[in-house]
Amino acid sequence: MVSSPDFDDDYLRVEVDPYVKLYQMGSRLEGEYHLGLQSGDLGGLPEGDDRAVFRFEGMDEIYLMNGVGMATLDDDCPRDGLARI
Numbered sequence: 001m002v003s004s005p006d007f008d009d010d011y012l013r014v015e016v017d018p019y020v021k022l023y024q025m026g027s028r029l030e031g032e033y034h035l036g037l038q039s040g041d042l043g044g045l046p047e048g049d050d051r052a053v054f055r056f057e058g059m060d061e062i063y064l065m066n067g068v069g070m071a072t073l074d075d076d077c078p079r080d081g082l083a084r085i
Contacts, residue, residue, distance in 0.1 A: 004035070007035070007036055011036045011037075012035055012036050013036075014036050014037060015034070015036070015037065016034055018033075018034060018035035018036070019033065019034055019035075020032075020033045020035075020042070020071075021033070021042075022042060022044075022052060022054065022071065024046070027045070027046075028043065028044070028045060029042070029043065029044045029045060029046060029052050029054055030042065030043050031043075031054075033056060033058065036060075037060050037061050038058055038059065038060040038065055039058050039059065040056055040057050040058015040059060040065065041056065041057055041058065042054045042055070042056045042069075043055055044069075046073075047070075049073075050072060050073050051070065051071070051072055051073060052070070052071045052073055053068065053069070053070050054068070054069050054070075054071070055067070055068050055069075056068075056069060
């Protein structure tokens with residue numbers, strides 16, 4: 001993760017450098033994320049050869065967070081995407 005329109009750079013890096021990791025597990029995608037004080041798990045499906053849709057569930061300090069997202073894939077790693085909380 002490089003930037004977010006919803007969080008400033010200080011928040012994104014308050015604990016660790018922010019990341020989103022997706023792994024191909026058979027026909028599904030699984031992974032994890034950490035940005036700011038939020039962290040959790042991802043799960044989803046590839047959509048064609050260059051896109052993935054996923055859901056995420058995690059915590060932000062004491063609050064449950066969840067939503068859906070989309071990522072454009074470039075070979076072995078996501079290039080860009082959008083997540084809705």
